[in-house]
Amino acid sequence: MSIIGWIILGGLAGWAASMITGNDARMGVGLNIIVGIIGGFLGGWIVNLFGGIGISGFNIWSFVVALVGAIILLLIVNAFAGKKRYSHT
Structure with missing residues (x-):
């Protein structure tokens, strides 16, 4: 997959x-x-x-694989960062 494909899919x-995961407000x-x-x-x-087969090109399966990986990544980041770091109060 090309770099443009990775950027779009990512x-x-x-x-x-x-x-x-509720991080949209603080992510650009x-x-x-x-x-x-x-x-x-x-x-x-x-x-x-x-x-199974991971990322196999620009298709729905690759999107699902990337989505699951991104959710896991954000859950790990949220667990370590805690809510105090992002609190607006």
């Missing part, structure tokens, strides 16, 4: 994951792309552990 997966486009790309690698690694 941006979409990162944005969807940030909406699901750039961070969504980074989280989505790292999530793609993480999700691909996890799927490969179970004998």
Whole structure:
């Protein structure tokens, strides 16, 4: 997959994951792309552990893999960062 494909897929997966985990208000486009790309690698690694195929191109399966990886990544970040760091009060 090309770098443009990774950016688009990563941006979409990162944005969807940030909406699901409640991080959207504090994440911009750039961070969504980074989280989505790292999530793609993480999700691909996890799927490969179970004998599946990770990121296979620009398709729905690759989006799902990247989304799951991005959600896991954001949940880990939220667990370590805590809510105090992002509190507006």
